[in-house]
Amino acid sequence: MGKLLRSQRKEISGELLTLKTLNLVTETAGAMREKVNFIRELLKEYGADAKSHYYERLDELLQEIDQVQKPDFEQGKRDYVGMSGNTKIRITPVYDHFFLSRVYSGQLKLSWRFNKEGRIDLVDAMLFPQNEILHLIGVHNFTETKLDWEYKNVWYNPLSKRFDVLNPGFKDLSSIKQYESVLRFGHSMSKTLLVNLKEEDIRDSNVVKHGQKQLSEIVNDFTALYMLKKTGDIIPSVVGSNSNSLEIMYE
Numbered sequence: 001m002g003k004l005l006r007s008q009r010k011e012i013s014g015e016l017l018t019l020k021t022l023n024l025v026t027e028t029a030g031a032m033r034e035k036v037n038f039i040r041e042l043l044k045e046y047g048a049d050a051k052s053h054y055y056e057r058l059d060e061l062l063q064e065i066d067q068v069q070k071p072d073f074e075q076g077k078r079d080y081v082g083m084s085g086n087t088k089i090r091i092t093p094v095y096d097h098f099f100l101s102r103v104y105s106g107q108l109k110l111s112w113r114f115n116k117e118g119r120i121d122l123v124d125a126m127l128f129p130q131n132e133i134l135h136l137i138g139v140h141n142f143t144e145t146k147l148d149w150e151y152k153n154v155w156y157n158p159l160s161k162r163f164d165v166l167n168p169g170f171k172d173l174s175s176i177k178q179y180e181s182v183l184r185f186g187h188s189m190s191k192t193l194l195v196n197l198k199e200e201d202i203r204d205s206n207v208v209k210h211g212q213k214q215l216s217e218i219v220n221d222f223t224a225l226y227m228l229k230k231t232g233d234i235i236p237s238v239v240g241s242n243s244n245s246l247e248i249m250y251e
Contacts, residue, residue, distance in 0.1 A: 008046045012054055015039050019061060029065050036062055071223040073116060078224065082215025083203035084193045091193070091215065093224040097121060100186055100231075103128075105165040112186030117148040118230030119250065123182055127162060137179065137246065153245040179246055180238040191232030194225070 004012065019035050036058050043054055073096040080091045092099040101111040107128055113121040122138035137156045139145060145152070159178055164171040166185070170178060196202055197219060204214045218224050240247035 004046055004048055004052075012039065012042060012046075012048075015042065016054070016057060016061075032065050033062070036065075071116070071226040073223065075223055078221060079212045080215045080218045080221075080224070081208060081212050082205045084189070084196045084215065085201050087189070087192075088205065089189060089193065089215070091218060091224060091228070093221065093227065098224060098227050100189060102189065107165050108162060110166075110182070110185065114186065114190070114227065114231045115142070115147050116227050116230065118187075118190075118227065118232075118234050119147060119149055120154075120183060120186070120236065120248070123186070125163075136182065149250070151247070151249045154248055155244065156241075156246050176238045176241055176246075179241075180236070183236045183238070183248070187231055187235060190228045194228055194232055197225075 015035075016039065019032065019039065039058060040055070043052065048054060075093070075095065077092060077094045082088070087102060089100065089102045092101075096116040097113060099111055099113050101109055103109045109126040109128070111124045111126070113123075115121055120137070120139065121142040123136045125134045125136055126132065127134065135157060136159065137154055139152060139154050156179060159175075159182075161171070163178070163182075167181065170181065173181065197216075202216045204216065208214060234250050237249050237251065238246050239249045
């Protein structure tokens with residue numbers, strides 16, 4: 001047992017840095033403990049002294065993992081805006097739900113409301129330049145329903161040709177697949193945002209209104225990240241429809 005080689009110290013330090021930057025929102029506590037154990041085994045393999053400061057740092061990290069922060073759904077409105085990859089988005093957490101919105105080709109804006117379990121509450125659109133608001137999809141009495149529902153009939157309104165700008169192939173989809181795509185866009189953007197935060201592919205917005213914060217600051221909002229992960233981890237499917245409702249199932 002003794003002093004580590006320079007190359008070994010560099011490897012261990014790199015592994016510790018990776019572990020330190022992992023987010024307990026995007027990584028399970030179990031996965032992080034496995035990483036700690038992997039580093040311990042490396043230290044043993046390299047013959048590190050039992051009193052090495054590396055072991056002390058691993059013990060500190062384990063304590064941090066055990067004291068994982070919990071979401072606080074008593075917080076009021078926060079408002080974040082910025083570039084997630086190449087897409088400008090706005091995230092507005094409010095107590096136990098959040099709104100996600102983005103503009104498509106300068107012609108319309110879609111806004112999704114998700115509950116704290118990642119399920120859709122409603123989807124709205126605003127058409128430009130007339131600023132006409134359309135209610136597209138919604139859960140009946142969503143404030144009173146079970147939050148982690150798996151199957152539900154929801155109301156919907158027609159999608160006009162204005163929505164063809166959402167995707168190059170959108171106009172060729174069946175009606176059911178169009179609504180399914182609209183729902184999935186919100187979920188996939190939530191998942192992509194977490195990936196971009198981890199990879200630091202976030203850029204500031206040129207315009208920040210009063211009360212807004214840059215999107216990069218959402219890393220300090222554990223509750224918002226918690227709800228984004230819940231939303232990004234599930235996928236909705238439209239499994240049926242009639243003239244009054246869509247049948248949505250989560251998997």
